[in-house]
Amino acid sequence: MARKQTNGREVPMTTAQALGTLIKSARDIMRKDKGLNGDLDRLPLLTWIMFLKFLDDLEQQREEEAQLGRKKFRPAIELPYRWRDWAANPQGVTGDELLSFINQDETPLPDGKRGPGLFAYLRGLSSANGDDRREVIATVFRGVDNRMKSGYLLRDVVNKVAAIHFTSSDELHTLGALYESMLREMRDAAGDSGEFYTPRPVVRFMVEVTDPRLGETVLDPASGTGGFLVEAFNHLSKQVKTVADRKRLQSESIFGCEPKSLPYLLCQMNLLLHGLDAPQIDPSNALRFKLSEIGEKDRVHIILTNPPFGGEEEKGIQGNFPEDRQTAETALLFLQLIMRKLRRQPTSAGHPARAAVVVPNGILYGDGICSRIKQELLADFNLHTIVRLPSGVFAPYTSIPTNILFFDRSGPTKTVWYYEQPLPEGRKRYSKTLPIQFDDFSDCLAWWKNRKESAFAWTTSADTLLAGGGCNLDLKNPRGVPDLIHLPPQQLSADILEREKTISATLVEVTDSAHAVLDISAPANGARDLPWPKIPLGQCIKLVEDAHTVQADKQYPNLGIYSFGRGLFHKQPIDGALTSATTLYRVRRGQFIYSRLFAFEGSYGVVTDQFDGYFVSGEYPTFECDPAYTTSVFLAVVFQSPDIWKSVAQASKGLGDRRQRVKVEQLLEFEIPMPPLKWQHEIVQLSRRIAAAKQLQEAISLGLDAFLPAILDKAFRGTPRGRQ
16 A cells, blocks of 8 residues: 655555564664664664654655745755655665764765764754754754664664655554654663653543643653653643644643753654654753742743652752752752742633642651751642552662652642552552553542542641641551551551451351351262252353454553463553554453463453453453353352363363463363352352452561561651651
């Protein structure tokens, strides 16, 4: 399939599969070069090459549009530095000649003349003609270099990128999805050297509840790769209705700051790919200005950010802040900057300036300078909500507990709402392989507009937080599990003993329930055979296939199945632009599901409310039960039977247990005991009571693990003012 451009050239469409193959091939080529060491070198190089190809395609489109409208067009990059001049011909300049053209300050050019090398030319561009793109390009390439040693390998990479076409909105969307996957890899690679970025679901949640409106200015003073700005841009794009709206969005809405060259390049490319023509990203340290000199003209309506924490700023930067609030802790300096940068006056629609900021737990309970900053926050701003994020959100890069502060300029704080974001059922923490998902915030989003106290939400007054002269925001959920390490050892010991009593009572219930099951399973004549008939599974369940053709412009919520009867879990969403699957299957609440590949390990589950509407591949057959015979919950329990596991394992034998699938036809032939429904219910209750006992046992284990640290915490630190 091809499309015809106005200049008569036939250009093939770049499919998602083809694009993924091209990028993989380019990265394979880069692995051969001795100047590159890992993805921290390869991905930036690939990004600046793609950046130049993207700009040239965009320039050609705009030139053609100008010609049709009989308008004058001046390119941002001129001959012979345009992509089409030196890169488009696969047999063009290569080897040492290519390296010289890119790297040297002065060099022979493709048109035969001598002049500045490519990077030297690009770094010297300016916006004197009013074209902000030239300034963007210059700033990008001031922080870029070429580390490839082989000009021949570099030519091969250029040729691969040349096959990508940026002239179709469909292709741009496809590349945008692929680019985001590269950013995740970049984050993973950079995480090893102390850099990591905010998970997209957290970003999306913060943007969703902050709700930027067209006409408001949005700032991220620590932009990183631009995740907050891209999400805010997408949010605002949905509000565009006129040409004036589009102009306002493009030039008056999105602002950022990122001093590190690599994230800066990635941020620019990310925003360009998502449709922002000339990103306004400051390439210097946002903390470099004196706080007292920031006036209303420098302020914005909305700040969305995850500022760096745990770092230290130099004395010159600290001197920009009031004497009694000078600190080396980067997060505290950024918090002061954010407070100063919010506009004092509401918008014409009456919306106050507002911020959503990720902060480490230490800021919540910190004293001294930290306490003074928080007192100012409560006195001059409305800190209306603190969302406490669960363990592992930033795994594996940091285990530091984190929170999101939401505050605005509507007046001083009177009441602070806390919302403790829970982990999905059955999970102890998030991880790199099982990260947080946007759907995990669904309950919080519903609560946001209709706030009530619950097991996860509670409120306190500003006066209570300021009592005693401190400002401890580190309040624990009064209905939740306490922070064990900071509990007094006596209370921790009492909690352990109380749980011991509860588990004893629970075990009595488990034993009684077990006896009931055993009694009803034994026939009156004492024979060993079960009284319940065994029937083929296919007699009481039927396969359900709610098939959906994959669309490239969509993402599909995805689930997986733990082994050994541990239920279902969130998986990374399936991106329609990147997956090789053509069909996915939607599952519904109450359905029974299994994994063909890992059935022999007890990979079965029941679709609960939280997974209603999720999608799976054909490797996860889904069934509905005939209510006259059984329930899916009972099947999930009974499939933990050793006899059934043995039957499934035998059916799984073949070319290795992990390769031979259990087909649907095989599963439906398995015979299982089918007691009356009331006894099925009793067996399910037994399973639940055992699960409850296990949870109590785990809680006792956690308490014992925390006992010594709690004693040491008390002995070494005492009880800091403001902490109970």
